[in-house]
Amino acid sequence: MKSVIPVTVVEIKAACSQCNLRELCLPFGLDPREINQLDELVGARRKIKRQQHLYRSGDGFEAIYAIRAGSFKTDVILEDGRDQVTGFQMTGEVLGLDGISTEHHSCNAIALEDSEVCVIPFGRLEELSRQVESLQHQFHKIMSREIVRDHGVMMLLGSMRAEERLAAFLLNMSQRFTVRGFSPSEFHLRMTRDEIGSYLGLKLETVSRAFSRFQDEGLVAVQQKHIRILDTPGLKRLLNHHNN
Amino acid sequence: MKSVIPVTVVEIKAACSQCNLRELCLPFGLDPREINQLDELVGARRKIKRQQHLYRSGDGFEAIYAIRAGSFKTDVILEDGRDQVTGFQMTGEVLGLDGISTEHHSCNAIALEDSEVCVIPFGRLEELSRQVESLQHQFHKIMSREIVRDHGVMMLLGSMRAEERLAAFLLNMSQRFTVRGFSPSEFHLRMTRDEIGSYLGLKLETVSRAFSRFQDEGLVAVQQKHIRILDTPGLKRLLNHHNN
């Protein structure tokens, strides 16, 4: 348990204009004046400890969240207990879009590590995006991107074999780390094999075995959650040249 | 081939105000004056013959489409030829949202039968939804609904067995027919076993066998594409009581 530390005002209030993630996030494409307007509506930041929920399925929907630091998973749970991880989210990505349709969230968002989000009250976002065309458009792009991403996951779940799924996953992670200024070839996964498996529609043992196979073939070096990609073209080949 | 019939003006121009699908579609929640504004931006209707593309992956994005009559499938195709059906769309549903994120479509939309869509130029939709709050909100709901739907498909593909997937599919179709005023228990599928299989991540033989099993168990009566659901609770039981 953390001891009680006085929180300074600058920490409480989000400020897109100062944020180095703004090129990935909602402010993308806005001019400085417009970003200031966005600053005014973005509420306080909220810290979420590892394993804690940002929101739960069924919660009323009031805001969307931009990830300021850390990472999350989203999942859906069936009555009989089965669950499916629907995505992993990194800094600059937006959480909570599922809640718009029914005014209630339809999935759970759980922090994979101690994280921080910017709270964006949705009513006020709609209001501002009626005034700021570029914000409106960027928001629509973010929603559309989520739809396109989901189609990619369907392709993966519906038509790929285990090793292809894992290769696609690793390449995707690599690409997203790269965009954020990290190494494309070496990174730390924040999720367990079980969570990767759930996302990829595989059992954790199958994920583990696929990692081992990749390691044997010299494609990656795996040490628990630490991944070093040794042969990116090799991984890509696994995806495209499916022996049909 | 239909003979050449002179097309009247009222047929050419879409008119949401006259459309019996407006409660399912973009005009939902708008007052009569607002619907008239929407009428003005919705372009001509466009007829798409069975098996023809409404748009293709890679096409530039200019408009979204509301299905006025008929039905569609969307699919994604990989370089190696594998394809994945990402959805089936019915009247009142909106197609093309995938194109917003990159200004290009990322999937194909193909008519399952002779169909007709209303063309909604996207730039003008954004413009109007800056002025009409209820339109803006309805549009956001439609996009969000698509995201939630996709999560459901991921759940299906990632954690369900073949018969559960087909049961979920049938119940979903039934529900959507019901909303449109058709029988919940008796309907005609417009897609082939192969397309159902692609959507559900199964081979067509598996789909066919699952249908036969359902028939043997008295859950449904299947005659090619004509489906009669005999035991809805039975199908639901298949879904929820997964013997874990």
Place this chain on the structure above:
DNA sequence: AAATCGTATTGACGTGGATCAAAGGGCTCC
């Protein structure tokens, strides 16, 4: 530094759905 617990790896074996194959059956298009 030992104890504990969650996470990961690896092996042996079972099975659900894929694959291969063949035979009808019903649309579609002349």
Place this chain on the structure above:
DNA sequence: GGAGCCCTTTGATCCACGTCAATACGATTT
């Protein structure tokens, strides 16, 4: 209204992944 072709069904066999089980590893706690 008939020919051809696509679609569907069903059977036999195979294999990728799931299941069950044991062990090992690493991080955290005490």
